[in-house]
Amino acid sequence: DAEITQSPRHKITETGRQVTLACHQTWNHNNMFWYRQDLGHGLRLIHYSYGVQDTNKGEVSDGYSVSRSNTEDLPLTLESAASSQTSVYFCASRGGGRTQYFGPGTRLTVL
Amino acid sequence: QKEVEQNSGPLSVPEGAIASLNCTYSDRGSQSFFWYRQYSGKSPELIMFIYSNGDKEDGRFTAQLNKASQYVSLLIRDSQPSDSATYLCAVNPSATGAGSYQLTFGKGTKLSVIP
Numbered sequence: 001d002a003e004i005t006q007s008p009r010h011k012i013t014e015t016g017r018q019v020t021l022a023c024h025q026t027w028n029h030n031n032m033f034w035y036r037q038d039l040g041h042g043l044r045l046i047h048y049s050y051g052v053q054d055t056n057k058g059e060v061s062d063g064y065s066v067s068r069s070n071t072e073d074l075p076l077t078l079e080s081a082a083s084s085q086t087s088v089y090f091c092a093s094r095g096g097g098r099t100q101y102f103g104p105g106t107r108l109t110v111l
Numbered sequence: 112q113k114e115v116e117q118n119s120g121p122l123s124v125p126e127g128a129i130a131s132l133n134c135t136y137s138d139r140g141s142q143s144f145f146w147y148r149q150y151s152g153k154s155p156e157l158i159m160f161i162y163s164n165g166d167k168e169d170g171r172f173t174a175q176l177n178k179a180s181q182y183v184s185l186l187i188r189d190s191q192p193s194d195s196a197t198y199l200c201a202v203n204p205s206a207t208g209a210g211s212y213q214l215t216f217g218k219g220t221k222l223s224v225i226p
Contacts, residue, residue: 031212033213035216040218042216043155045213045214045215048213050212058213090155094212098160099145100201102156104154105153105154
């Protein structure tokens with residue numbers, strides 16, 4: 001079955017380290033999104049991509065970057081992790097319809 | 112700033128009752144509206160979407176949209192304890208142009224169905 005996966009599911013890192021969170025979908029969707037979810041803030045868009053080589057900043061993009069080298073993957077990189085980036089991160093994808101489908105999430109703790 | 116507002120709850124209803132969840136949005140040009148359910152520790156899952164004014168029914172769920180009032184709601188009939196979750200309202204802010212596939216989410220309403 002087609003699906004969207006994220007790895008790792010849990011990550012603990014230290015302040016200042018570079019961290020990459022993986023997102024992989026097998027639906028062949030062009031549109032992919034990264035969100036973070038925090039208590040009191042809900043889901044907020046970090047970056048999104050509408051196709052290979054296309055990337056765009058979302059509402060809370062500072063300190064994050066993405067790259068899209070193929071249709072299936074949109075890795076999210078934290079260049080220098082900060083404690084404020086402790087959060088749950090969700091990847092989502094969208095095909096020809098209007099619905100976004102979410103991955104299982106990655107819980108990131110920055111100490 | 113385009114905003115989506117929801118009452119954070121918790122909203123408590125007895126089993127078998129109708130649960131009514133409400134959402135307002137600020138962008139009058141919004142085109143598509145979505146309701147997601149999120150269980151604790153899990154990812155959001157789509158319940159239903161609505162594009163046109165009026166009601167849309169899917170099983171025990173009914174979405175209602177009033178674009179003039181910038182208001183969308185979700186009714187859950189015959190509420191079950193398994194419906195206990197956080198319900199997220201999401202809005203697609205525009206039909207065309209850059210950013211047209213983005214969703215803006217409300218902070219969610221926590222629903223508790225009491226057996």
